[in-house]
Amino acid sequence: MASKILKAPDGKPSDVERIKAESNFLRGTLKEVMLDRLSSGIPDDDNRLMKFHGSYLQDDRDLRNEREKQKLEPAYQFMLRVRLPGGVATPEQWLVMDQVSDKYANGTLKITTRQTWQMHGILKWNMKNTIQEIHSTLLDTIAACGDVNRNVLCSANPYQSEIHSEVYEWAKQLSNDLLPKTRAYHEIWLDEEKVAGTPESDEVEPMYGPLYLPRKFKIGIAVPPLNDIDVFSQDLGFIAIVEKGKLVGFNVVIGGGMGSSHGDKATYPQLAKVIGFCTPEQLYEVSEKTITIQRDYGNRSVRKNARFKYTIDRLGLETVKEELESRLGWKLGEAKPYHFERNGDRYGWVKGIQGKWHFTLFIQNGRVADFPDYKLKTGLREIANIHKGEFRLTTNQNLIIANVSSRKKKEIDTLIQQYGLTDGKHYSALRRSSMACVALPTCGLAMAESERYLPELLDKVETILDENGLRDEEITIRMTGCPNGCARPGLGEIAFMGKAVGKYNMYLGAAFDGSRLNKMYRENIGEEEILNELRMLLSRYAKEREEGEHFGDFVIRAGIVKATTDGTNFHD
Ligand code: SRM
Numbered sequence: 116m117a118s119k120i121l122k123a124p125d126g127k128p129s130d131v132e133r134i135k136a137e138s139n140f141l142r143g144t145l146k147e148v149m150l151d152r153l154s155s156g157i158p159d160d161d162n163r164l165m166k167f168h169g170s171y172l173q174d175d176r177d178l179r180n181e182r183e184k185q186k187l188e189p190a191y192q193f194m195l196r197v198r199l200p201g202g203v204a205t206p207e208q209w210l211v212m213d214q215v216s217d218k219y220a221n222g223t224l225k226i227t228t229r230q231t232w233q234m235h236g237i238l239k240w241n242m243k244n245t246i247q248e249i250h251s252t253l254l255d256t257i258a259a260c261g262d263v264n265r266n267v268l269c270s271a272n273p274y275q276s277e278i279h280s281e282v283y284e285w286a287k288q289l290s291n292d293l294l295p296k297t298r299a300y301h302e303i304w305l306d307e308e309k310v311a312g313t314p315e316s317d318e319v320e321p322m323y324g325p326l327y328l329p330r331k332f333k334i335g336i337a338v339p340p341l342n343d344i345d346v347f348s349q350d351l352g353f354i355a356i357v358e359k360g361k362l363v364g365f366n367v368v369i370g371g372g373m374g375s376s377h378g379d380k381a382t383y384p385q386l387a388k389v390i391g392f393c394t395p396e397q398l399y400e401v402s403e404k405t406i407t408i409q410r411d412y413g414n415r416s417v418r419k420n421a422r423f424k425y426t427i428d429r430l431g432l433e434t435v436k437e438e439l440e441s442r443l444g445w446k447l448g449e450a451k452p453y454h455f456e457r458n459g460d461r462y463g464w465v466k467g468i469q470g471k472w473h474f475t476l477f478i479q480n481g482r483v484a485d486f487p488d489y490k491l492k493t494g495l496r497e498i499a500n501i502h503k504g505e506f507r508l509t510t511n512q513n514l515i516i517a518n519v520s521s522r523k524k525k526e527i528d529t530l531i532q533q534y535g536l537t538d539g540k541h542y543s544a545l546r547r548s549s550m551a552c553v554a555l556p557t558c559g560l561a562m563a564e565s566e567r568y569l570p571e572l573l574d575k576v577e578t579i580l581d582e583n584g585l586r587d588e589e590i591t592i593r594m595t596g597c598p599n600g601c602a603r604p605g606l607g608e609i610a611f612m613g614k615a616v617g618k619y620n621m622y623l624g625a626a627f628d629g630s631r632l633n634k635m636y637r638e639n640i641g642e643e644e645i646l647n648e649l650r651m652l653l654s655r656y657a658k659e660r661e662e663g664e665h666f667g668d669f670v671i672r673a674g675i676v677k678a679t680t681d682g683t684n685f686h687d
């Protein structure tokens with residue numbers, strides 16, 4: 116029931132719209148091309164469809180030039196992303212992922228900023244086995260990428276476990292309910308027989324329709340006072356409202372997003388705005404109707420301007436709210452008061468409800484691997500072997516070993532010590548508040564290093580912190596290899612976005628609780644300038660800050676950058 120006053124932008128639909136339309140509900144020729152042994156790659160059209168199955172073809176960019184010189188095809192390999200609502204996994208699932216990453220991928224697991232695992236380096240001929248083995252432990256990769264609703268986030272804060280577990284159940288249900296309904300995934304990867312007479316019409320996808328969404332769509336649920344999921348960066352966010360210890364519902368926020376393109380003012384990060392309140396039982400309906408508004412009015416011609424944030428900025432927040440209420444047939448409640456203290460994670464052991472313990476482990480940039488002096492992957496495997504609770508992957512690329520009994524705590528502690536898993540405890544609080552996206556060598560969009568470079572840069576920044584007595588000061592710092600914003604850099608008190616090899620734009624001034632975007636401070640600078648700037652800024656902060664003042668607030672009060680009030684003036 117589309118409203119008469121609203122219009123989607125005119126313009127020729129992008130090529131991706133054609134691919135979706137011709138795909139027979141995400142099948143394309145994937146089944147056939149995955150069997151073709153002549154190339155380790157797949158055609159572009161099928162690669163677009165692969166995303167809806169949680170994967171896409173990459174090539175190792177470290178090897179690109181050399182292979183080109185040798186006239187070889189690129190070193191093709193697949194990235195695979197698991198759907199893991201709320202980031203909750205069992206020890207058995209951890210062990211399967213651990214094994215599969217050794218068997219078929221590059222031996223590492225990446226904990227992503229949307230609290231799931233990614234694997235890299237899977238060869239075409241191993242894709243089906245990989246997905247089937249993941250499936251054997253009741254995990255899937257459906258809709259982990261693509262123009263659909265993505266992994267639904269929820270706060271991984273063990274302090275408030277009862278509410279957290281309730282919110283997690285809602286997040287999981289929402290993720291399941293919003294899945295595409297096509298059986299393409301089951302047919303292609305799990306050998307499900309195609310049912311004769313399956314209707315090839317809108318009935319297959321009652322919510323998405325045959326063209327799915329104009330662009331990816333992201334939902335997250337935060338449980339205050341922790342804004343670990345950066346709720347204002349979601350297309351659709353929910354803020355849990357707890358009254359007298361009971362979950363009464365959620366404030367609804369719409370229109371967040373982090374991506375932009377360098378030098379293109381028509382693209383910008385944007386923070387979601389609060390538009391009202393709904394009860395837990397209304398969560399699905401609000402999500403479904405919001406998604407259909409984006410389905411009907413999102414930009415299907417220019418993909419750069421297709422995210423929901425742009426649809427809202429074009430139509431107006433009030434109009435979108437009215438349209439939502441008209442589709443719901445009822446009005447959202449008045450938004451309720453809430454308070455966020457911070458984003459990021461807190462580390463170490465905490466005791467939660469029912470005497471259970473939770474241990475949050477800092478994992479640098481989410482990369483789970485065995486390093487020469489740090490057997491992180493082996494240590495976590497040993498823990499998974501004896502752990503009876505669950506793992507919670509956090510949206511800050513960290514890991515919580517959750518629901519541990521007092522007896523098991525001793526055993527797990529012994530393993531933590533044995534493998535030196537917290538040897539990084541001498542790390543600065545700034546490093547423990549850092550995130551970096553994957554970038555090189557696998558990300559095809561990376562303009563500069565990120566995950567491989569940030570730790571090295573932080574070694575140098577830590578010297579500056581020590582000179583200024585700031586080692587224990589929590590300052591969020593985020594880096595991405597391009598402005599797409601995968602480590603949510605727009606919400607870093609300090610952030611770097613890659614511009615070219617070794618060059619970054621530097622941003623300052625986001626709020627510590629994730630409620631204000633940062634602003635560009637310096638353009639296209641290399642390491643020497645970055646360190647000079649940080650030396651000056653951190654020394655001023657150490658001397659001039661007010662009691663309890665966060666770095667992001669300080670740089671604004673000191674007039675170093677202006678506060679960003681809205682994403683549309685982010686570039687100014
Ligand atoms: Fe992202 C594209 C990695 C979270 C905004 N992102 C990509 C791709 C798939 C590159 C591509 O399309 O060719 C990257 C794969 C690299 C690789 O080699 O693995 C990639 N994004 C990641 C991850 C793994 C970063 C990480 O190191 O943790 C995160 C996986 C999340 C997940 O499990 O689903 C990841 N990406 C994000 C986030 C953060 C979030 O969602 O909380 C954002 C910003 C929020 C947002 O969406 O606005 C984000 N990724 C993008 C964009 C920009 C979209 C836009 O609005 O313009 C792209 C590019 C695109 O879609 O065209 C992108």
Ligand code: SF4
Pocket residue numbers: 552553554555558559560561562565595596597598599600601602
């Ligand atoms: Fe790749 Fe850019 Fe995302 Fe980093 S921010 S993973 S470089 S798309």
